[in-house]
Structure formats: C-alpha cells, structure tokens
Amino acid sequence: MTSLEATGGVPGPGRIGRVAIGDILRKSAKRFPNRIALTDGARQVSYDELERDANRFANALVARGLKPGAKISTICNNSVEFVKALFGIHRAGLVWVPINTMLGPDDMSFILDHAGVKVAVIDDNLFGQPERRAALEARGIELIAVNLAGKAADTGLPTFDLLLDGQSEIEPEAAFDDRDLAMIIYTSGTTSRPKGAMHGHLAVTMAAMSNAIEMHLSRNDGITGQFPLFHCAAHVVLLSYLIVGGKMAIMRGFDPVACMEAIQRDKLSVFIGLPLMYQVILDHPRRKEFDLSSLRCCIYTMAPMPRPLLERAIAELCPTFVQPSGQTEMYPATTMSQPDRQLERFGNYWGESTLVNETAIMDDSGNLLGVGQIGEIVHRGPNVMLGYYKDPEATEAARKFGWHHTGDLALIDEHGEVLFLDRKKDMIKSGGENVASVKIEETLLAHPAVMNAAVVGLPHPQWGEAVSGFVKLKPGAQATEAEIIEHCKKHLGGFQVPKLLRIVDEMPMTATGKLRKVELRNAFTDHFMLGQTG
Known part of the structure; x- marks a missing residue:
C-alpha cells in the first residue's frame, strides 16, 4: 500500500513538517535574537547576526548557480565565519563536505575528487600553503577566502565578507527533504583511504536534540569550543547548544589559559576535553587566578x-x-556515562544508550548477547548514516543483520552500561588468551609519569602475538622502561604484561587525534620474529 493509499489520498506536510539542520539556527534566532550564540575572544555574535549572515551567504551561493545537492567544502579552522558559512550551506540545500585542515594535500585531494566538490570556502592562511594551493588550483575549484589571518585580500580570491555585501537577509527557498543528503564527513582512516559517511538532515538534528536532552542543556549553558568544527563531535556539540539558545566559545585549538579565560569571561557551564587537557589545566601554575x-x-x-x-x-x-x-557513521552521541556512578566504577565505561539509540552486543553470527557477554557494539536509530558515499559494499557490511556495526568490542554490565574493551582489530591473541589493549593502556596511563600510551600485538614465534606497549612521558617526568614494566606487573596478570615496552618522543596520530597504531605495528612487526628480546 502506498503512502497516499494509507492516508486516503492526503499528501504529507512537505515543507511544513520538514526537519532541517538550517532550521536549528532560524528557530533559535526567532526565540533569542539578542542572546549571544558565539564568542571568539572579546568578540560576541548574537543569534540575530548569525541568522542574517547565514542567509546572506546562502543567497550568495544560490546566485553563483549552485543547486540543492551540489557539494561544497570548507577548508577552515574554527571561526565565526566558518559557522556562518556552515549554516549558509545548509540553508541553500547544498551538501557540506568538511576537510580536516590537518590532512596533507594528497588526502585532501582524494576527498575533493571523490566527493566531486566544485566550490570550497578556505581560510586565507591555509590558501597560502603552496602545496595545498597547487592542489586546489589544479582542480579548478572555485574558492572563497575567509579573512582569518587578515590576508584574505592578498589571495586574489572572492572574500567571504565581501560576498555577503548586497545579499538578501531572507532565507532562500530550497527544495529538499529531511532525509536528503546534507553532508559527507570522511572518516580519519587509520589503515586506508578515508570513507565518506553520508548523513541527512534528520539524523544530525535528532542527534543534537538527543544531546540537549541527555545533557539537560538550557539557554543559560555555554561550552568551550577548542575542538575542530570539521569533526563530527565538535559539529554536533555546536548544534546541541544552539538548538537550546546556548553559546559556544570559539577557539582554534587547545590553550589552557585561553580555555580558562573563556570560562571566566563567558561564564561557561561546560568544558569538553581530552583527559590530557584536564591534566594540563589541573597542573597549570595559573589555574587559581x-x-x-x-x-x-x-x-x-x-x-x-x-x-x-x-x-x-x-x-x-x-x-x-x-x-x-559515538562515531562519524552514527552521529554522536550514541551512549553517555551517568554521573551518579562516576566514582563507583572506573575504566572505559561509555554508559547507557542516548534516547535516540538502541544499543546491543552482537556475536559474529548475528546473535544478540546478554549481560556480561563480550561481542561487537551495534546500534539502531535515526542518527545512523545514509551509507558510505560511492561504496555500497562497505555500506552493506556496516548494516549486516539489520544493525549498524561499530567494530568495537564491549559488554553491557548489570547496570545497563556499555564497557568498551577494544576495537575488534585491536584485540590481541597471545598464548591462547584474548588481551584487550585498552586495559593495558589504562594501566600504563595510571603510571604517574605516563602522558600517553598505545598497546599493540606484534607477531611472536611462541605466543602468536606479544603484548607490546609504547608510552610518551609527561613533560619533565622521568621513568625507565623497566620501572613501567614493574608497575604493570603489580596491576596485571602475567599474560597481560607487555613483553616489549618502548618510551617514545611522539605518538603517531591521525589528523583527528586518534592513535595510528598501524604505524607502531609496522615499525616493530619483525621485532620478535628476528630474535630480539627487548
């Protein structure tokens, strides 16, 4: 039975009932026109200014002949103009393809080519990088410069600010549906070329609404914004605060003093950071100021x-x-730990499903597992991706057995909380035992001198794989490899203690801050097979 047959010939509400990312800003701007939406140092931007300039940019894009569904990239670090451009892109019904600015020209070029991008917004200082500029010019991509470093006029490109001049502040009419493609965010790809996770307007909006409810957000809340907005986590955090009339303090990277200044100046209610960021702030000599x-x-x-x-x-x-x-493919957050149990259990507890998600543990045969049983985390919910762009095989694999597969191993405990154990590909099989690299990493991180840690399995002639650890020490801290091994022996079983431990100056990281364990495996893959013992 068709939908019209089911409703007796009455069509759906169409535009009246549409869910769209751009509507988040419009609705909040109508409710809170004079409230501050963004700060950037001393600069304050109201919802009304954000709304008007987003519409002006949307109209500028339409005037350039861009139609709904066309791909447009941002090659930008955090700025007010980035946010205005982002909402303008959505208002015009275009498909946002953010470029991670830490990617090299090769990966950037792959994404632009794969997605078919014809127009991009770029920071002036990034356009000034010769290799990046050459890659963009070779593709004939139309570029719009953001005056982030005060040099946009020197680029010879149309500038974002001037492009807004003379444009209407009325939102353009754009025909698209809430399940139409709104963005393609490319995964960080620790072992291969990144895949483009496609999301529609409904998925992203539902994730933002869910976060606002789960975090009990209100118009009086504000959050630090040091994470890059080209990343799905920072993007959805921005939307989660704007949807309730809150604010974000825009920053370009983590600076402990800048973060503390923003919290004090803007009376921010929420700080978001990596564990290492909390360590830096707690230890900072100026914190009490x-x-x-x-x-x-x-x-x-x-x-x-x-x-x-x-x-x-x-x-x-x-x-x-x-x-x-969460993950790029299942717009975050998918789970969230509960603060009432924060001092009752420790470890990598990811908490309960958020209200838009159904989370389960599944074995390799598609059977859902019970409490305490280890398997793969799978999800179902409206925040799931539309699929991988131009990759039906990978999309089908991610949807096996009617659930979205995360590639993460975990269990759900008696309290209904997800306890993450490892990535499926990172579980180490040593001497017939399964060793979760995350558990070993937690033990290494508990050593007072260790700042960062990574654990991998390396080929071993006797054990199959040998648990092997790599650590970076805190600035000024001192510890020997033998001392750290002794620390592990106090807290781990014999089969879990690293058979190799190396102190390194730097950890290999992806452009989104994830450990590239594959580089450590490749660099040391022959260590035990060549008869080395330490």
Missing part, C-alpha cells in the same frame, strides 16, 4: 580518564563528569 566556578559539568572524550585524574578533577574542578561516545 581564574574563576572556574561556573562549570556545572565536564565532558571527557576519545580516551578513558585514569582514576587518579578523575578523582582529582572531581575534587578540584567540577563535581560532574560524563563520557559520551
């Missing part, structure tokens, strides 16, 4: 918080800490 008492909640992400650090942060910084999780 700043009034951070407005903080009501702190979010940590991308890594577990070592117990000593979490206990100290709760005691000295903020009473409430939560850890959300």
Whole structure:
C-alpha cells in the first residue's frame, strides 16, 4: 500500500513538517535574537547576526548557480565565519563536505575528487600553503577566502565578507527533504583511504536534540569550543547548544589559559576535553587566578580518564563528569556515562544508550548477547548514516543483520552500561588468551609519569602475538622502561604484561587525534620474529 493509499489520498506536510539542520539556527534566532550564540575572544555574535549572515551567504551561493545537492567544502579552522558559512550551506540545500585542515594535500585531494566538490570556502592562511594551493588550483575549484589571518585580500580570491555585501537577509527557498543528503564527513582512516559517511538532515538534528536532552542543556549553558568544527563531535556539540539558545566559545585549538579565560569571561557551564587537557589545566601554575566556578559539568572524550585524574578533577574542578561516545557513521552521541556512578566504577565505561539509540552486543553470527557477554557494539536509530558515499559494499557490511556495526568490542554490565574493551582489530591473541589493549593502556596511563600510551600485538614465534606497549612521558617526568614494566606487573596478570615496552618522543596520530597504531605495528612487526628480546 502506498503512502497516499494509507492516508486516503492526503499528501504529507512537505515543507511544513520538514526537519532541517538550517532550521536549528532560524528557530533559535526567532526565540533569542539578542542572546549571544558565539564568542571568539572579546568578540560576541548574537543569534540575530548569525541568522542574517547565514542567509546572506546562502543567497550568495544560490546566485553563483549552485543547486540543492551540489557539494561544497570548507577548508577552515574554527571561526565565526566558518559557522556562518556552515549554516549558509545548509540553508541553500547544498551538501557540506568538511576537510580536516590537518590532512596533507594528497588526502585532501582524494576527498575533493571523490566527493566531486566544485566550490570550497578556505581560510586565507591555509590558501597560502603552496602545496595545498597547487592542489586546489589544479582542480579548478572555485574558492572563497575567509579573512582569518587578515590576508584574505592578498589571495586574489572572492572574500567571504565581501560576498555577503548586497545579499538578501531572507532565507532562500530550497527544495529538499529531511532525509536528503546534507553532508559527507570522511572518516580519519587509520589503515586506508578515508570513507565518506553520508548523513541527512534528520539524523544530525535528532542527534543534537538527543544531546540537549541527555545533557539537560538550557539557554543559560555555554561550552568551550577548542575542538575542530570539521569533526563530527565538535559539529554536533555546536548544534546541541544552539538548538537550546546556548553559546559556544570559539577557539582554534587547545590553550589552557585561553580555555580558562573563556570560562571566566563567558561564564561557561561546560568544558569538553581530552583527559590530557584536564591534566594540563589541573597542573597549570595559573589555574587559581581564574574563576572556574561556573562549570556545572565536564565532558571527557576519545580516551578513558585514569582514576587518579578523575578523582582529582572531581575534587578540584567540577563535581560532574560524563563520557559520551559515538562515531562519524552514527552521529554522536550514541551512549553517555551517568554521573551518579562516576566514582563507583572506573575504566572505559561509555554508559547507557542516548534516547535516540538502541544499543546491543552482537556475536559474529548475528546473535544478540546478554549481560556480561563480550561481542561487537551495534546500534539502531535515526542518527545512523545514509551509507558510505560511492561504496555500497562497505555500506552493506556496516548494516549486516539489520544493525549498524561499530567494530568495537564491549559488554553491557548489570547496570545497563556499555564497557568498551577494544576495537575488534585491536584485540590481541597471545598464548591462547584474548588481551584487550585498552586495559593495558589504562594501566600504563595510571603510571604517574605516563602522558600517553598505545598497546599493540606484534607477531611472536611462541605466543602468536606479544603484548607490546609504547608510552610518551609527561613533560619533565622521568621513568625507565623497566620501572613501567614493574608497575604493570603489580596491576596485571602475567599474560597481560607487555613483553616489549618502548618510551617514545611522539605518538603517531591521525589528523583527528586518534592513535595510528598501524604505524607502531609496522615499525616493530619483525621485532620478535628476528630474535630480539627487548
């Protein structure tokens, strides 16, 4: 039966009932025109200004002949203009293809070619990089310069600010549906070329609404914005605050003093950071100069918080800490830890499903597992991707058995909380035992001298794989490899203790801040097979 048959010939509401990312800003701007939406240092931007300039940019794009569904990239670091451009893109019904600015010209070119991008907004200082500029000019991409470094006029490109001149502040009419393609965000690809995760307007809006409810956000909330907006996590955080009339303090990267200044100046209620960022702030010699008492909640992400650090942060910084999780393919957050249990269990607890998600644990045969059983985390919900762009095989694999597959191994405990164990590909099989690299990494991070840690399995003639650890020490800290191994022996079973441990100056990272374990494996893959013992 068709939908018209089901409704007795009555068509759906169409535009009246549409869900769209651009509508988030319009609705908040109508409710809170004079409230501050963004700050950037001393600069303050109201919802009304953001709304008007987003519409002006949308009209400028339409005037250039861009039609709904056309691909447009941003090659930008965080700025007010980036946010205005982002909403203008959505208002025009275009498909946003953000470029991670930390990617090299080769990966950038792959994404632009793969997505078929014809127009891009770029920061003036990034256009000034010769290799990036050459790659863009070779593709004939129309470029619009953002005056981030004060040199946009020197680029010879149309500038974002001047492009707005004379444009209408009325939102252009653009025909698209809430399940139409709104963005393609490319994964960071630790082992291969990135894949383009496609999302529609409904998925992203539902994720933002879910986050606002789960985090109890209101118009009086504000959050630090040091994470790059080209990343799905920072993007959805921005939307989650704008949807309720809150604000974000825009920053370009993490600077502990800048973060503390923003919290005090803007009376921000939420700080979001990596565990290492909390360590830096707690240890900063100027911390007590700043009034951070407005903080009501702190979010940590991308890594577990070592117990000593979490206990100290709760005691000295903020009473409430939560850890959300998600991934590019399942717009975050998918799960969120509950603060009422933050001091009752420690480790990589990702918490309960958020209200838009159904989360389960599945074995390789598609069977859903019970409490305490280890398997792959799978999800269902409206925030799932439309699929991988131009990759039906990978899309089909991700949807096997009617659930979205994350590639993460975990269990759900008796409290209904997800306890992450490892990536499926990172589980180490040593001497017949399964060793979760995450558990070993948590133990290494608990050593007072260790700043970052990575654990991989290396080929071993006797054990199959040998647990092998790599650590970076905190600035000024001292420890020997033997001392760290002794620390592990106190807290781990014999089969879990690293058979190789190396102190390194730097960890190989992806452009989104994830450890590139594949580089460590490749660099040391023959270590044990060649008869080396340490």
